[in-house]
Amino acid sequence: MKEWFPLSKNDNSDGSFSRLGGIATIEQEPIEVKCKCPKCGESFESDKIMVNPPNMGGENHEESIVYTEEIYLCDKCGSEIEIVIDNGFGGVDIEVEGLSRKDIFYRLPSE
Numbered sequence: 001m002k003e004w005f006p007l008s009k010n011d012n013s014d015g016s017f018s019r020l021g022g023i024a025t026i027e028q029e030p031i032e033v034k035c036k037c038p039k040c041g042e043s044f045e046s047d048k049i050m051v052n053p054p055n056m057g058g059e060n061h062e063e064s065i066v067y068t069e070e071i072y073l074c075d076k077c078g079s080e081i082e083i084v085i086d087n088g089f090g091g092v093d094i095e096v097e098g099l100s101r102k103d104i105f106y107r108l109p110s111e
């Protein structure tokens, strides 16, 4: 089984962060996200989320960002777990509504 990586491993000491590389391609790539339910703390693992490719017509990273949004329901409390993945020329970032970066883990099944 592939290893889960904390999103925060890409954080820099000055408060900035590096985006995940290796996924900013034309093809859709899957990513899996593990976190806790923001409401009740139950652990949660997503299915493979197919990340939309960047907008190749963009002039720079900001213009190339394409979002992929998936909403799951917590098995325990039924709350929504909202995962937003943005993908641009500079790489990928993951957000989960209500959680900080250190509470988010990911793995790339294709690597």
Ligand SMILES: [Zn+2]
Binding pocket: 037, 038, 039, 040, 041, 042, 074, 075, 076, 077, 078, 079
């Ligand atoms: Zn819950």
